[in-house]
Amino acid sequence: MPDQPTPSTLATTLLERIAAGSALVGIVGLGYVGLPLALAAARAGLPVLGFDIDAARVAQFNAGTSFISHIPTEALHAAARAGRFEATADFARLDEPDAILICVPTPLTRQREPDMTFIERTARAIAPRLRRGQLVALESTTWPGTTDEVMRPILEAGGLRSGADFFLAYSPEREDPGNGAYDTATIPKVVGGDGADALRVAEALYARLVVRTVPVSSTRTAEAVKLTENIFRSVNIALVNELKLIYDAMGIDVWEVIEAAKTKPFGFMPFYPGPGLGGHCVPIDPFYLTWKAREFDRPTRFVELAGEINTAMPAHVVDRLALALDRQRGRGLNGARILLIGVAYKKNIEDTRESPSLRLMDLIEARGAACDFHDPFVPAIPPTREHAALAGRPSRPLDPAALAAYDAVLIATDHDGIDYPALAGAARLVVDTRNAMARAGLSGDHIVKA
Template sequence: MTSLLQRFEGRSAIIGIVGLGYVGLPLALTAAKKGFTVLGFDINQEWVRRINSGESVIKHIPLHEIAGAIANKTFTATSDLTRLSEPDAIIICVPTPLTRHREPDMTYIEETAKTIASHLRADQLVVLESTTYPRTTDEVLRPILETSGLRSGVDFYLAFSPEREDPGNQFFDTAAIPKVVGGDGPDALKLANSLYEQLIVKTVPVSSTSTAEAVKLTENIFRAVNIALVNELKLIYDAMGIDVWEVIEAAKTKPFGFMPFYPGPGLGGHCIPIDPFYLTWKAREFDISTRFIELAGEINTRMPYHVVNRVADALDKRAGKSLSSSTVLIIGLSYKKNIDDLRESPSLKLFELLESRGAIVEYHDSYFPIIPITREHADLAAKTSVSLDKETLQKVDLILIATDHDNVDYRLISQEAKIIIDTRNVFARMGIQGENIIKA
């Protein structure tokens, strides 16, 4: 342990990152910039090839960061999982989706753990960063790793440190976000804390891996519940003729006791729509119902249906047309602005709901010239983005602002579109007014 601690503190250790996606790749680049030698693992061989060629495989991650780390040989990507014995620390950053029945899909964690177990050696630190339910590290990860014949806390060290990545956030990159760390025993905690102290602005040690797992869920449940609240308020205030966006802007001037959350067309991203249900599932083991969490999920899940109803109503009242005889152009597919991330994006649900009601649906998003294959919306794969020009805007019956990317010409839209449904309040924020703009 002392030798491993010294390698972390001296930044001479080799760090292995399993999963080079929206969490793993920024973490790998952060470790490389801090002076560590980083070995990134991913089973997607094309992804690995592109990274090793210095390509920016995730648009919000600057090309020069990847190219620089590859050129300096501080970072190498590989799909050769037999090399898992090389790193001093292995950090797991794999997906944790839900099944169709809203139950945890632990496949990625379990398969990764089995692979690590077959190559695990003494004196390695293994850290899970994937968001999951409390006790996963103890009840799922540790037993699989110990099939290697090595024991946690004796032969190797095990910890959990939840990812707090916010893709596209220009103010808080990976290194600037404090890191919660929980260990399987005091030695594991000391080692994991020492490693992250070299990478992150501040570490927050907690008493156990289960506590660290619960911290991450609490953060995202807090957001999910408050977004659901403001989405419900939007429906109520709409019925009263009150602009919920104006209400929020005024309320947030209070310097205490209020935190602004904003309504939208639904929840997207890997965290907020999914993580609360990990706790819901685990709570059943203790005969506890999570009514508050489930109600929030129900409200947020229904928001795309509300938006589609507003679209149909606007077409009927403003154009005298039915949805089934109309063409709708969706602006923005990403789940949030200025990133190329489709995970759980409400735009995809809006696309399918509109098509199911007979509309011809097109989209514009420069981050996605072609829609890739997704788990839940495979039927949309290979559809292509249309150009955003005067001719296109005049041709369609309605524009639906689903994601408010900054690189969109909203003034042109306001001037040329017949009807606009704005789910992000983007026109009001830009000071653009028009009889053709409807907030939803």
């Protein structure tokens, strides 16, 4: 980075407040990104005011209760006792924080185009309350240019100017729910600012929260970093999903291939196949770049092909399930009873966002079967836009008597707490998309990989 000009008076004042630990941090959206970020700021000695549109959730937080399994209730209690955390649904208080960090959803529309609704609503809520000297940083994953082209015009509509009156930045979230090795504070933070002062104050703030900051030249670059990280995963997962189909036709176990290949100490990074992509980032973010690239008449062939392969995986799994049932009982899925293991998008968490399990349930039932599920982290399926008919469906018990009533068990999420030997002993047929049975040392004619 070239030498930076001397910070303005507004920047200096905010830098001093950050250094003294007196800067009030406002966090909009207390979900899987915002809540861990709030606690990281509180642990770093900064007071936090969290904003959320869900009044019931706000009351829950202020009572010291967490809805996220890997965020312990004690962490909320400790922050509240220290006077460093308060939640509110009153967005009129957005003029109070010195820094506002935005952690709202960025979903896709039904046409698989970026849905900027939450970002725009948040910016419009901030704009009439924006005051001189505030930092506004977007963390939501989005297409390159969002901070400058969407956020900035809305915030400047009231007369204040980015870089002169307030500071605008982008710092992509890097949360990985359920990852015991890394949390918010131990993951380096990429930071891009709209001008030298914005970068300076944003980096100073995040430097208090995380182990290391990684400054980049612009908000667009920071936005592109996040997309690149998730596209990398999407393309490589699509590759191993395609290899799974090819090797399966050849009678080769792709899981054995990957285990052997990853012994090479250089030039190979293991990725694993599955029943489809889940979570709020990897299934969605590549399409943000695809959409933006059209503006520049640039194709995104790898990105789109990966999306097609990963999107097709649930249908492939259901075909494998139907084939296994046909071989066992002679009539496929129609009239069958299926128990799906896991509706969370990854193991050992309760997050069902974009979970392929929900698509699997829809596909199974569309072919005439009844589909229940068991998930120790999800007592009932929450409402979703794409799978409204599944909302409220409860998790079923996992005991030998219950298992015996199903024609097949489909492992979609390999939670560690599942008793796989008991499942193998009681189920008539097990179709495994995660290699969970093999990892548990279990095999048999009634266990099929998909």
